[in-house]
Amino acid sequence: MNATVAQRIVIIDDHPLLRKGLQQLAELSPDIEIIGEADSGPEGIAMVNELKPDLVLLDLNMPEMNGLEVLTQLKSGASTSRVVMLTVSNAEEDVVTALRSGADGYLLKDMKPTQLMQKLREVAEGRVALSPNVAECLARAMQAEGARDTAPSTLDLTDRECEILIHISEGESNKVIARTLSIAESTVKVHVKHLLKKLGLKTRVEAAVWAVTHKDQF
Amino acid sequence: MNATVAQRIVIIDDHPLLRKGLQQLAELSPDIEIIGEADSGPEGIAMVNELKPDLVLLDLNMPEMNGLEVLTQLKSGASTSRVVMLTVSNAEEDVVTALRSGADGYLLKDMKPTQLMQKLREVAEGRVALSPNVAECLARAMQAEGARDTAPSTLDLTDRECEILIHISEGESNKVIARTLSIAESTVKVHVKHLLKKLGLKTRVEAAVWAVTHKDQF
DNA sequence: CCCCAGCTAATACTTTGGTAGTAGAGACCA
């Protein structure tokens, strides 16, 4: 593959020092460009939705909003960015949950810089990047559970929120939705706000697009 | 994209001569491989179900079983093969019926061989292949019935309007669109107003939904 | 019993979206 265009990356991590390190590392790699940094989940989600990076490096352990929550919101949202977890924890549960939730990679912060860059390139090519220990960990998890159900992806929109999402995707205004459901417009606004938050989106337009591309999935 | 693997094709046509011609043509194209030939509908259906080709070339006018019947059976069955009609008839009715029945292309036998191969590659990439005359024919059919569809879809959209429509469908605000296109927000508003008028819609939400459901069509 | 989640509703405020009218610059065509 010819990497003519640099990978555009957003980092979501609450450690400034680590972000600095990644910055420096990226400057040595012409095929990797860090276009944004966020030190919290919500901020990161907003940034991803705005910048639409090729890749998101996401820390697992953050105050305020857990990295896994951020991951699910990113993956359920309009974003098509690939997401790689970058963390110190190789707890089996976290690894499994992250991958189930759609993570495109799971790397540990103790990796050598050159290895890390190599892994990021692999992700850019569509592969799943795992630290060696993580791979082992994953194998064990697989053995442990054999064959069981797949696809949790609960996506906890309430009935009412789903209903309103459908109306949004049909181009209806809050006022019209309110009238057809016989509730107040202010109530519709509340539901809209909640479903936007849950989907990790910012406007009803994104919600409408999400709804038509993921219909049947909510 | 990645043409590493050749397209596996089955031909269903009752003219041995034409089949021979396609064979020779395929031998000159390393990315296209004919893995089976059938000279009747029932035989073709059986063959498709067994070989599961990437692509089926299907004649419309065959004795015993009409090509459209074969098409509907293939599309209603377990097969995931793409089906391209290859025929001498460009009767409007046939074209419309075939496409409505799920055909992935409609080509005429008088095409130049190189053109034909090109169209088949387009189908492999997920596009719909039409002979030029067929496209015209289809356009006429649309005009004829366009009254009730709420979709004027004359597609008068200018380049700029198309561009902005795409940004809308990605959930971007007028302000963001203005910034990325390096024009004023007021100008974006003008374009939005025009494209809404042309599409017969009232809000950008409807436009976004229209765009994602009719992508490639504008 | 209380607590919690979901639905309802309101107020007040800021931002964004959409309409209307005007107008200049550049391209193209007759």
Add this chain to the structure above:
DNA sequence: TGGTCTCTACTACCAAAGTATTAGCTGGGG
């Protein structure tokens, strides 16, 4: 040359969307 089209840009105004906060009501579970 004049006419038309596209893109650009502005002003002004009103409608719609979204945020923030508070709060009453309900049903189910610990």
